[in-house]
Amino acid sequence: MNKVKIFLADLTHTGMGIATENMPLGIGLIASYAKKIHGSSIEIKLFKYPEKLLNALKSEQPDILACTSYSWNSNLSEWACKKSKKLYPDILTVQGGPHFPSDDPKEQINFLCRRPNTDIFVKLEGEIAFSEIIKRFFVSGRPGVLSEAIPGCVFLTKNHPISKLVTGSDISRIQDLDEIPSPYLNGILDGFFDGELSPVLQTVRGCPFTCDFCNSGVSYYNKIRRFSDQTVFAELDYIAKKIKTMEEEIGKCSGILTIADDNFGMYPRDKDVAQFISEKNIFFGWPRFVVMFTGKNRVERVTDAISSLKNLMTQSMAMQSLNQKTLEAIGRGNMKIVQYTQQSKDSFKKGIQPNCELIIPLPHETLESYFEGIRKIINIGNMRVITYTLQMNYGTPYRKKEFIEEHGYEKKYRLIPKDSGEYDGEYVFETEMVPSATKYMSFNDYLEIRCFTLYMEIFYNQLFDEFIQFVLSMGFSGYDYMEVIKNKFQKHASKNLNDLRESFLRDTASEMMDTEEALFEFYSKPENYKKLIEGQIGCNVTFKHKAMATGNHLDDLTNFVNFCVKTLILKSKQKGNPDYEIMLKCIKEYVRCKMEGFLSSEVSKNRYVYKGEFDVKRWLENKTNEPIGKFKYPTTTVFGYSKSSKKFRDKLFDLYGESMVGKITILSRCHNIQKILRSPFA
Numbered sequence: 001m002n003k004v005k006i007f008l009a010d011l012t013h014t015g016m017g018i019a020t021e022n023m024p025l026g027i028g029l030i031a032s033y034a035k036k037i038h039g040s041s042i043e044i045k046l047f048k049y050p051e052k053l054l055n056a057l058k059s060e061q062p063d064i065l066a067c068t069s070y071s072w073n074s075n076l077s078e079w080a081c082k083k084s085k086k087l088y089p090d091i092l093t094v095q096g097g098p099h100f101p102s103d104d105p106k107e108q109i110n111f112l113c114r115r116p117n118t119d120i121f122v123k124l125e126g127e128i129a130f131s132e133i134i135k136r137f138f139v140s141g142r143p144g145v146l147s148e149a150i151p152g153c154v155f156l157t158k159n160h161p162i163s164k165l166v167t168g169s170d171i172s173r174i175q176d177l178d179e180i181p182s183p184y185l186n187g188i189l190d191g192f193f194d195g196e197l198s199p200v201l202q203t204v205r206g207c208p209f210t211c212d213f214c215n216s217g218v219s220y221y222n223k224i225r226r227f228s229d230q231t232v233f234a235e236l237d238y239i240a241k242k243i244k245t246m247e248e249e250i251g252k253c254s255g256i257l258t259i260a261d262d263n264f265g266m267y268p269r270d271k272d273v274a275q276f277i278s279e280k281n282i283f284f285g286w287p288r289f290v291v292m293f294t295g296k297n298r299v300e301r302v303t304d305a306i307s308s309l310k311n312l313m314t315q316s317m318a319m320q321s322l323n324q325k326t327l328e329a330i331g332r333g334n335m336k337i338v339q340y341t342q343q344s345k346d347s348f349k350k351g352i353q354p355n356c357e358l359i360i361p362l363p364h365e366t367l368e369s370y371f372e373g374i375r376k377i378i379n380i381g382n383m384r385v386i387t388y389t390l391q392m393n394y395g396t397p398y399r400k401k402e403f404i405e406e407h408g409y410e411k412k413y414r415l416i417p418k419d420s421g422e423y424d425g426e427y428v429f430e431t432e433m434v435p436s437a438t439k440y441m442s443f444n445d446y447l448e449i450r451c452f453t454l455y456m457e458i459f460y461n462q463l464f465d466e467f468i469q470f471v472l473s474m475g476f477s478g479y480d481y482m483e484v485i486k487n488k489f490q491k492h493a494s495k496n497l498n499d500l501r502e503s504f505l506r507d508t509a510s511e512m513m514d515t516e517e518a519l520f521e522f523y524s525k526p527e528n529y530k531k532l533i534e535g536q537i538g539c540n541v542t543f544k545h546k547a548m549a550t551g552n553h554l555d556d557l558t559n560f561v562n563f564c565v566k567t568l569i570l571k572s573k574q575k576g577n578p579d580y581e582i583m584l585k586c587i588k589e590y591v592r593c594k595m596e597g598f599l600s601s602e603v604s605k606n607r608y609v610y611k612g613e614f615d616v617k618r619w620l621e622n623k624t625n626e627p628i629g630k631f632k633y634p635t636t637t638v639f640g641y642s643k644s645s646k647k648f649r650d651k652l653f654d655l656y657g658e659s660m661v662g663k664i665t666i667l668s669r670c671h672n673i674q675k676i677l678r679s680p681f682a
Contacts (some may be wrong), residue, residue, distance in 0.1 A: 004041065004043070004138065005042075005060070006062060006066065007047060007066070008030060008066050009047040009053050009080060010026055010048060010068040010073075011049070011050050011068070011073050011076045011080060012048055012049065012076075013050075013418060013428070014049060014050065014051065015420050015533055016420065016421070016533050017662070018049075019419050020072055021254060022197065022198060023192040023199050025183065025201075026097075026126075027068060028046065030130050031188050032182065032186060033179075034127075034131050036180075037131045037135075046188065050079070050421070054080075057088075061087070061088050061091070063137065063142075064094065065081060065084045065093050066094035066095070067080055067093075068097045069095040069121070070098065071391070071393065071394075072419045073419065074097075074430065076419075076421075076428050076430065078117055078118060081095070081115070081118050092133075092142045093118050094118070094120045094121070094122060094133060095120075096126045096130070097122075101394045102123055103395075104400065105165055107400075108167075109163060112155070113163060119146060119155060121153065121155065122153050124170065124173075125152070125171065125205075128151075129168075129171055132153075133150060149166050149167060149168040151170075152168055152171035154166065175225060177204075177227045178227060178231055184238050184239060185231075185234055193242050193243065194246075196655070198254040198255075198258055199243070200260050203226065203264075203273060204227070205225045206221045206222065206225055207262040208263075237280075239257075240280040241284070243284065244284045254651070255288035256287060256288070256289050256290070257287035257289075263295040264292045264294050264306070265294045265298075266298050266302060270302075271304065274307075274308050278308040278310075288647075289313065290309055290312045290313040291313070291671075292316075299340075300343060300346070303315065307350045307352065309352070310350065311352075313352070314352070314354070314671045314672050316357065317340065317347075317354045317355065318356065319340075319356055319357070319373070320334075320362065321370075321373060322337075323369040323372075325363075326362045326364045329363040330362055344381070344382050345382060353384060354382065355384045356386070357386050358388070361437070361438045361446060365440060366445070367449065370441075374452075375479045378460070378477070378478040378479040378482055381472070385461065386457075387450075389434050390435055391434060392409070392432075392434060393432075393433075408437075408438050408439025410436045410437040410438070410443070411434070412436045413514070413519055414432060414511045414513070414519070415511070415519060422529070427524045429519065429523055447509065450542075454501070454504050454542055460481075460482055462673045466587045466616065467562075467587060470565060470583070473626065474568065474569065474627070475572065481565070485561070485564050489501065492564075493560045494559070494560065496556050497553060500553070504542075507541045511541060523538060536660070539660070543663075543667040544660065546667055547664055547667060551599050551600075551663070558592065562588055582614070586613060586628075587616060589612055590616040590617075590637070594639060595678075599658070608639040610638075610680070611634075614628050614633075614635065615632075615637075616637070617637050618635075637681070639678040639679065639681070640678055640679070640681060648675055652666050652676065
C-alpha cells in the first residue's frame with residue numbers, strides 16, 4: 001500500500017499554561033525506532049500541544065493516531081482520538097503508557113470501555129509493539145490490525161454483543177537501548193526547542209526496587225538497560241548547543257533539564273554524566289536547574305555522583321514512611337536513621353539541597369506513627385521535607401478491589417493541578433484516585449497531617465531558616481520548633497493566618513469527590529471552570545495557600561514565628577537574657593529583607609538593607625551552631641539579586657506570569673526556593 005501517515009502525540013494540557021513542559025522524548029524514541037524499521041514507507045509527525053494536533057487533523061488525514069497515556073493526559077488523549085474518529089471514522093487510534101491496569105483483565109475492559117475512541121492500547125515498552133502495529137497496517141489496513149492479538153497490546157472486539165478483550169503476548173524489553181536511534185541526534189525532536197518546553201534525557205531504563213505504589217516497581221522493569229556513553233554524551237552536547245542557539249534567536253528557554261531515570265546517581269557512569277552537565281552549565285549557561293529522581297540506596301555513591309551539580313538540583317532522599325510495618329507492606333527498605341542523617345549532612349556540606357518525601361496514607365500508617373516518623377526526619381536537619389497524598393495509580397495494588405478492602409481505603413477523586421483545559425469547545429479534565437482514609441487513619445487524621453504539611457511548607461522548608469537556626473543554637477530540636485507552631489497556631493496566630501488555615505482545610509476536603517463523573521460535572525459549570533483557570537479552586541492546595549501567606553501576610557507570619565520562638569526561649573537558659581528581644585527583632589528584619597515580595601517580578605529590581613545590632617549574616621555563615629549573642633555589633637547588610645539569580649527569576653516570571661496559577665507553578669517547580677529569594681551581599 002501507499003506510504004502510511006502517522007501522527008504521534010504526547011499531549012499536554014494548556015488551559016492554565018503548559019502543564020507538562022517536558023519535550024516528548026517517549027514518542028520521539030518510538031518514532032525513531034519505527035523509522036529505523038519501516039524507513040521511507042512511513043511518514044511521522046509529532047505533537048505536544050492539543051491545538052496544533054487539532055489543526056493538523058483538520059488539514060490532513062493520518063492513517064494512525066497514537067497518543068501517550070499518563071495520569072496527566074489520558075483523557076486529553078481520548079479527546080484527541082474522538083476528534084480524529086469524528087473527522088475520519090476509519091482512522092486507527094492507539095494509546096500507550098503506564099496509565100493502564102496492566103494485569104487485571106476486568107479492569108482493562110472497564111478502562112477501554114470508558115475510552116471507546118481508542119482502538120488499541122500498547123502496554124509496557126512501546127517501540128517494538130507499535131512497529132508491529134505498523135507492520136500489520138501495511139498488510140491489511142485497520143481491519144486486519146484488529147483481526148487477531150498483537151504482541152504487547154490489548155484491545156476490545158467491537159463485533160460481539162459483549163465486548164471481548166483480546167490480549168497479545170508480552171514483548172521482551174529491548175536489551176541494548178542503542179537499538180533505538182536518538183531522536184535528538186536525528187533531528188526528530190528539533191521542532192520542540194521552542195523556548196517553552198524543556199529537554200528530557202534518559203540514560204537508563206528500569207528500576208531494581210519493588211515499591212508497590214510505583215509503576216516502575218513491577219518485575220518487568222527490574223533489570224537495568226542502558227543507552228551507551230556515546231549516545232548519552234552526544235545528546236547532552238547536542239541539546240546544550242541547540243538551547244544556546246534557540247535562546248540567541250528567540251530570547252528565551254526554560255533553563256531546565258529533566259533526567260528521566262528512576263535512580264540517577266546509583267551507577268558508576270552517572271558521576272561522569274553529572275560532571276558533563278555541570279560543564280555545559282559553565283560553558284553555555286544551561287541548564288540552570290536539573291530535575292531528577294536520585295537513587296534510593298547507595299546514597300553515599302549518589303551524593304558523590306551528583307556533587308558537581310551542587311545548586312543546580314535538589315537530592316531526593318525519599319523515605320515514604322518510617323513505620324516498619326508500613327515498609328514491610330509496601331515492599332520497601334530504608335536506610336537506618338543514623339546513616340540517613342550522615343548522608344544528609346554530607347549532601348548539605350557539598351552544596352546540595354536534600355529533599356525527603358513521605359506518602360500518606362500508606363498501609364498500617366497511623367496518625368501517631370506518622371508524627372513519630374516525621375519527628376525523626378525533621379531532627380535530622382538540613383532537609384526540605386514534603387508529605388504527598390498517595391496516588392492510587394493503575395498498575396499498582398492500590399487500584400485493586402481486594403487491596404482496597406483489606407486496608408479499608410476510602411477512595412476519592414480529585415483534579416490533577418493544571419491538567420485541565422477547554423479544547424474546540426469541550427472541557428477536558430484529568431483526575432487521580434486518592435484515599436481520604438484507611439482503617440488505620442481517619443479522615444480527620446488525614447486533615448491534621450495535611451494541615452501540618454502546610455505549616456512545614458511555610459515555616460520549615462527554607463523560608464524561616466534563620467529562626468530555626470536560633471532555636472537549634474539554644475539546644476532545641478527542629479521538631480521542638482515545629483511542634484510549638486502546630487500547637488500554638490489556632491490560638492496565637494493572627495486572624496488572617498487562621499482564616500488561611502480554614503481556607504486550606506476547606507479546599508483539602510472539597511477537592512475530593514466520590515466519582516470522576518461528579519468532578520467533571522462540577523468543573524464543567526462555566527462559573528466553576530472560570531474559578532479553576534484563575535487558580536481559585538482545583539489547584540495545588542498547599543502551594544496556593546503558601547503563595548497567599550507569603551504574598552499577603554508576611555508580617556503576620558514573622559510575628560507568629562517570633563512568638564513561637566519566644567515560647568521556647570521561656571523554657572531555656574536564655575529566658576533571662578535581656579538581649580533576646582533585640583536578637584529576634586534583628587532576625588525578623590533579616591528575614592523580611594530576604595523574603596518580602598519575592599513572588600513579584602518587580603522586586604528583582606529592588607535592594608533591601610538590613611540594619612541591626614547583631615550581625616545575622618556572619619552568625620549564619622559561622623556554621624558552628626554558636627549563639628547569635630557572640631555576634632553583637634552594629635551591622636548593615638545589603639540584600640538583592642545577583643545577575644544570575646535575577647536572570648533565573650526573570651525566566652520563571654516570563655514562563656509562568658504572576659497570576660495565582662503562575663505563583664503556584666513557580667513554587668511547585670522551584671524545589672530550591674533559595675534561588676528566588678534575595679541574598680545578603682555585604
